Amino acid sequence: MKALRNLVFGYKKHVLDFKFDAGTSRGILKQKETFYISVCEKSYSDTIGYGEAGPLPKLSLDDFPDFEQRLIQLINQLNEQDLSLEYIALDDFVSLHIPAKYPSIRFAIETALLDLRNGGQRLIFPSSFTAENKAIPINGLIWMGDREFMLEQIDQKLKDGYNCIKMKIGAIDFDQECELLGYIRKKFDSSEVTLRVDANGAFSPDDALEKLNRLASYDLHSIEQPIKQGQIEAMRRLCEITPLPIALDEELIGVDGFEAKRMLLEKINPQFIILKPTLVGGLRSCDDWIALAEKMNIGWWITSALESNIGLNAIAQYTATFDAEMPQGLGTGQLYHNNIDSPLRIVAGTLIYDRKLKWGM
Numbered sequence: 010m011k012a013l014r015n016l017v018f019g020y021k022k023h024v025l026d027f028k029f030d031a032g033t034s035r036g037i038l039k040q041k042e043t044f045y046i047s048v049c050e051k052s053y054s055d056t057i058g059y060g061e062a063g064p065l066p067k068l069s070l071d072d073f074p075d076f077e078q079r080l081i082q083l084i085n086q087l088n089e090q091d092l093s094l095e096y097i098a099l100d101d102f103v104s105l106h107i108p109a110k111y112p113s114i115r116f117a118i119e120t121a122l123l124d125l126r127n128g129g130q131r132l133i134f135p136s137s138f139t140a141e142n143k144a145i146p147i148n149g150l151i152w153m154g155d156r157e158f159m160l161e162q163i164d165q166k167l168k169d170g171y172n173c174i175k176m177k178i179g180a181i182d183f184d185q186e187c188e189l190l191g192y193i194r195k196k197f198d199s200s201e202v203t204l205r206v207d208a209n210g211a212f213s214p215d216d217a218l219e220k221l222n223r224l225a226s227y228d229l230h231s232i233e234q235p236i237k238q239g240q241i242e243a244m245r246r247l248c249e250i251t252p253l254p255i256a257l258d259e260e261l262i263g264v265d266g267f268e269a270k271r272m273l274l275e276k277i278n279p280q281f282i283i284l285k286p287t288l289v290g291g292l293r294s295c296d297d298w299i300a301l302a303e304k305m306n307i308g309w310w311i312t313s314a315l316e317s318n319i320g321l322n323a324i325a326q327y328t329a330t331f332d333a334e335m336p337q338g339l340g341t342g343q344l345y346h347n348n349i350d351s352p353l354r355i356v357a358g359t360l361i362y363d364r365k366l367k368w369g370m
Contacts, residue, residue, distance in 0.1 A: 013094040013125060015051040018084045018118075020044050020062075022077065025317055025345045031152055036067070043317055044080060045370075046117040048125050058125025059370065060117030061320035062287075069288055069314075070263050071111045083107065083114060094122060100293050109265040112290035119291045120323040131322055131351070131368050138329035144359035145328060146336040148173040148205060153180035159189055167196070170357035173203040173230075173336035179211025183220065190227040199228040203336065210237035210259060217247055225252040231281055234258040245277045254308075256281035262288050267297050274301055282307060283338070285314040292327050299331075312338030318351035319370075325353065325360055 023043050031038040043063035049056060062080065064072040073079060087106060094102050099122060107115045123133045137143040149166035151159055151174060159176070166174055174193060178186045193204060204227060212220055212235045224232060231254040236243060238259040248255050257279045264273050274282070282302055284295045295311070302309045311328045313321045321342050328337050339360050342353050350369030352362050 013050055013122065016087070016092045016094060016122075017049055017051050017054070018087045018121075019047045020080060020084055021047070023317065023347075025315075026347050027344055028346055029152075030154075031315075031344065038066070038315075041066075041315055042076075043320075044077070044117070045319060046080075046084075046114070046121050048118070048121040049129075050125075056125065056129040058121040058123070058129050059131065059319055060120030060122075060124065060323065061316050062111075062113040062117035063314075063316050063320060064113045065288065065314055068259065068262070069113055071113050079111070080114060083111070099123075103291065103293070109290060112262075112294075113287045115294070116286045116291040116320070116323075119293065120320070123323075131319075132326070133323045134326040134330050136326065136329045139326060139362045139364070142361050142363065143329070144356065144361050145325060145339060146173070146334070147171075147340045147355070147358060147360050148175040148203075148336045148338055149358065150338070150340055151176040153177045156181060156185050156189070160192065163189065163193060167193070167202070169355075172201065172358055173205065175205040175207060175338065177207045177209065179208050183223075187223060187227070190224070190229070194227050199230075203230045204228070205230050205233070207233040207258070208235045210234050212236050214240060214243040214247070218250065221247075221251050221253045229253055231256045233283060234260060238262065241273075241276055244279075248277055248279050251280075254280035256283050256308075258283045258285070258312075261298065265290065265294075267301075270297055271301050274305055274307060278305070279307060282309045284309060284311045286311075286324055286327070287314040287316060287320060292323070295327070308335070310335050310337050313341045315341055315344065317345065318342050318349045318353055322351055322353060325362070 025041045025043055027039055043061055046060045046062055048058045066072055103115050103119050107118055120133060132139055149171035151162045214236055217235050233256045264270050284298055286292050286295055299309055313324050325339050340355060352364055352366040354361050354363045
């Protein structure tokens with residue numbers, strides 16, 4: 010692969026409009042700002058690579074009120090240096106020029122450079138996913154809300170053919186949330202529909218085990234982040250005695266460097282980890298987490314973090330390189346009224362790359 014010479018970076022802001030009020034543990038989202046980062050070679054400005062930097066409000070390490078100003082400053086610094094890139098130096102390029110406190114920008118720059126290297130066609134990792142419509146199994150996400158709204162979503166996801174459902178909990182009364190899980194289990198047992206729940210740290214260390222015991226009665230696959238991140242010893246004890254497999258999610262945010270990642274996994278020893286490239290600093294950072302997890306016999310899957318189709322495309326193509334059979338968290342492309350047109354489509358609980366469809370940028 011050829012070296013990239015005299016790189017020129019730019020960006021464009023885009024405000025994504027949700028189709029509904031998206032309930033999260035950090036409040037209701039109606040819109041989400043995201044930033045498309047572009048890169049080209051000075052002598053070949055018609056060929057452009059794109060990446061997406063979209064910090065999650067109140068969660069991302071780089072959720073700064075002046076994020077756009079910081080992004081402009083970083084891009085100006087990159088352009089002032091008249092940089093070039095050898096293929097083997099991509100990891101060093103990102104870590105050298107983009108500080109770890111900007112994980113979403115690391116992901117965007119990394120993706121844009123990979124896109125540019127492959128001809129600026131949004132082909133980040135060409136594979137059977139992009140070339141042959143090979144499907145990636147995904148979970149159907151049930152958003153937080155009142156009982157009726159969540160029940161409506163559950164019925165729709167089951168009707169749409171999902172065999173893995175992920176329900177966010179912690180928004181309504183716990184008894185009602187258990188009732189909703191029971192509703193699914195009355196219709197489908199665990200051999201027919203896999204159930205995951207995501208607590209987003211909603212439980213306290215004092216009541217977490219009691220709630221896990223109740224949840225385990227619904228034959229769940231796993232629970233994400235039952236208690237808030239940063240409570241390492243409490244999480245370690247919980248993972249040791251839990252009746253239900255625990256997946257670390259927010260716990261991985263801000264953990265930079267291979268040794269820091271190793272130490273965290275060794276201390277907590279979870280059953281699973283969940284990787285969101287926007288939050289953990291990009292795809293190469295995910296490589297480290299995956300290598301460590303597999304060495305320690307810890308399961309993993311990959312999830313998008315409310316990116317538009319630009320970021321989701323990169324994450325999906327990266328996921329496809331692992332030929333993962335476990336359902337992934339990549340079903341967020343239909344959330345927005347004004348998403349970027351793309352070849353990504355959801356069919357019967359799977360994500361496919363339909364080459365008959367065109368990119369909107």
